[in-house]
Amino acid sequence: MVIVGILGIVILLSATVSLSIITYKMIRKNKSKILIGLNIFLILVFVLYSCLTSLSLSYNYFYLKGSNLFFQNKHQEAIKPLKRALMIRKKIGILSKLMEIKILGVPLFYSSEKDVRILSANAYKSSGNYKEAIKEFGEVISLDNNNFDAIAGIAESLFLLRNFKEAKQYYQKLIEIQPKENNFNYYFQTGRAFMVLLDYDNAIKYFKKALEFDKENEIVSRYIEICYESKNR
16 A cells, blocks of 8 residues: 555656646747646646645554554554654644545545544553543544444543543443443443442442343342442441
8 A cells, every 4th residue: 555655656746747847848938828827736736745645655654553553462652653643634634635535546544533543542541541541532522422432431541540420421321322232331330430439329220230231240249239238337
């Protein structure tokens, strides 16, 4: 894919140089101003697109480097290249829409901003930097309100930061948007959050919901017993 990108830049630069030579000759021969203007416009388009293609190659390099490090479980090392990829995309700004254009069927950007931010947030979370993880997951939610991975990431990060009050709100939201057959963990975690907050009635309610998905779960059953014992003290 990198080779295709470099090939695209070479083609664009060749076209720009050719047009420049043609335009110069037309000016020397006093040719039509309309044709000269059109050539100059095309030169500017090719120069701009060559610059964007160069930026996309840099972006893709840092994204792929960060992605490879992340999946090798080198989460701390993955953060830096992923941040650089996002910085490049931010600098391009509104022109990043041009990145949807493909050269020989290959997109200029290998991933969306949302995907890079999720990877970056998970790298922060896996490195134990939960506050930065929450910020990145928040950026994902600003792009996609009901992004399940981002909401789950915030819920888990808040729980690990012992911010149980906010964590339970995100777990409750997960229960709303997640298919019912996958809800055991979120009912369980919500119950734990309520339990830590000493709201035993709600804790019991969510633990019982969790048991509907795993009736033989001894840990959940024990938590329910502890909640009843704590209530009756």
